[in-house]
Amino acid sequence: MGIIEQAKKTLDAIPEGQRFSARDAEILTRHRELLLSIEDDLVKGFYDTIQGNAHMAPIISNGGARSDRETTLRRWWQRTLAGPFDDQYWGWQSLVGVVHIKVGVKNPMMMGMWTWVLEWLPTQATAEAVGSEVAARELLGAVGRLALATQAIIAESYLDNYLETVIRITGFKPALLERMFNNEINTVLAEARAQLGTI
Amino acid sequence: MRADVMTSILSELNGSTADIGASAVLSTDGLMMASMLPAGLDEDRVGAMSAAMLSLGERTARELSRGELEQVLVKGGRGYVLMAHAGPEAVISVLLKSNARLGLVFLDVKRAADSISKII
Numbered sequence: 001m002g003i004i005e006q007a008k009k010t011l012d013a014i015p016e017g018q019r020f021s022a023r024d025a026e027i028l029t030r031h032r033e034l035l036l037s038i039e040d041d042l043v044k045g046f047y048d049t050i051q052g053n054a055h056m057a058p059i060i061s062n063g064g065a066r067s068d069r070e071t072t073l074r075r076w077w078q079r080t081l082a083g084p085f086d087d088q089y090w091g092w093q094s095l096v097g098v099v100h101i102k103v104g105v106k107n108p109m110m111m112g113m114w115t116w117v118l119e120w121l122p123t124q125a126t127a128e129a130v131g132s133e134v135a136a137r138e139l140l141g142a143v144g145r146l147a148l149a150t151q152a153i154i155a156e157s158y159l160d161n162y163l164e165t166v167i168r169i170t171g172f173k174p175a176l177l178e179r180m181f182n183n184e185i186n187t188v189l190a191e192a193r194a195q196l197g198t199i
Numbered sequence: 200m201r202a203d204v205m206t207s208i209l210s211e212l213n214g215s216t217a218d219i220g221a222s223a224v225l226s227t228d229g230l231m232m233a234s235m236l237p238a239g240l241d242e243d244r245v246g247a248m249s250a251a252m253l254s255l256g257e258r259t260a261r262e263l264s265r266g267e268l269e270q271v272l273v274k275g276g277r278g279y280v281l282m283a284h285a286g287p288e289a290v291i292s293v294l295l296k297s298n299a300r301l302g303l304v305f306l307d308v309k310r311a312a313d314s315i316s317k318i319i
Contacts, residue, residue, distance in 0.1 A: 171258040175228035176250050183243045 003098075003157070004091035010156040011090060011149055020149040024142035025085040031130060031139050032081050038124045039077055042117070043070050049116050059104050080146070093150050097157035107155045114147045204318050205233035212311040218299035219307070220278070223292045224285060224315055225249055232289065249292040253282045270305070283308055286316030 001009070011019060028035070047066055050056045060069050076096065083089060100110060122140060130136040163177060209222045213235055223234035223242070229250035231242045256271035270283040279295040281304065291312045295304055 169258070170251070171254040172251060173228045173254070176247065176254065179229040179243070180247045180251070183241075183247055 001160075002091075003094050004087050006157060006160055007090035007094040007153045008087055010094075010153045014149065014152055018145060018148060020085065020142075020145040024145050025083060027138050027142040028081060028085075028146065029083060031125070031135075034125065034129060035081050035143075036078065039074060041124070042077060042120070043073050045120055046073060046113060046116065050113070056109050059109075080150075090149070090153060094153050094157040096150075097154035098161055100154060101158060101161055107151075107158055110154055111151050114151055118144060118147055201318055202233050205315055206235065208311050208314050209233060209235045212293070212307055215307045216300075216303060218296050218304055219293055220296060221294040222311075223249070225290050225292065227253070227288055227290060236294075245292065249280075249282050249290055252280075253284065253290045256282070270308075272301075281305075281308060283312050284316075285312040286319045289315060289319050291315060 014020075047060065047070060050060055051066070060066055079092065100106075118140075121143060122136075125136055125139050125143075127133045127136045130139055163174075166172065167174065167177065205224050209224065212222055213219050221234075221236045221240075223236055223245060224232045225246040226232060227250055229243075229247035231246040234242055234245075236242060236245060252271050252273070253268070257268040260266060260268040268284070270281060272282075273280040276297070278297045279299060279301075281293045281295060283291055285291045291308060293304070293308055295301075
């Protein structure tokens, strides 16, 4: 399955009420200038948080100078807001997941930093800045669904790409991997329950 | 019907020499199609493992320029496991005793694989 199809499949699996919508795209487009204007603070806060974390800090230093990483984040933020939010766009977000695998960014780190963005954003996208309480709520809702979509796509792409490498090396058919999984999952489940002492 | 014919081929193979202890036919994605395996063996696992081994063997033969894969042979302290294609979509997997006369068994297994490939 190609990267665009993979991303589309993930998006389609998100319940419709929580899925990023055309209206969310319109809201983000309407407030793009505001979101771009907070880029400097976003980038600083983002990397201050990462540098303050013992697990994440080494990934930045392995990937070159902090300024290089900041440039990458700036590009990501600009591209994330640029739209159009079409299949190509979600395929690109999936590609970000592949880059994460390569540089060692784990899903809990990615999701943690998305949460940091979502917790920080209300301090910037205030009613005064956006125009009204309703507009601020709408914007935060749209960014929240963008975050969900991106996290889902990247997390799924992480697993899919690991499986893809196994398939490429071993030549296993996807149906064979599926069968192996189905054969073993009950054992895995029983062992997990035994470890937790539950029935 | 087809499974019955395959079982009959396996039965004949198992009876052809005392060196063969058990055998099975499975699809290349690991689905068991017919088997004459000892009780206690998990058929689903045997199917998946055999298909996986043959797939790895194929990939290894190709990457290391050994030509088309003919068979995969695993030797353990208590005998062998022999896997070979039975047509493009099926695998025959055979358990052998540790003192098996491999040359003869290879011929018998090849004959059985050819017969199976004709009915798949």
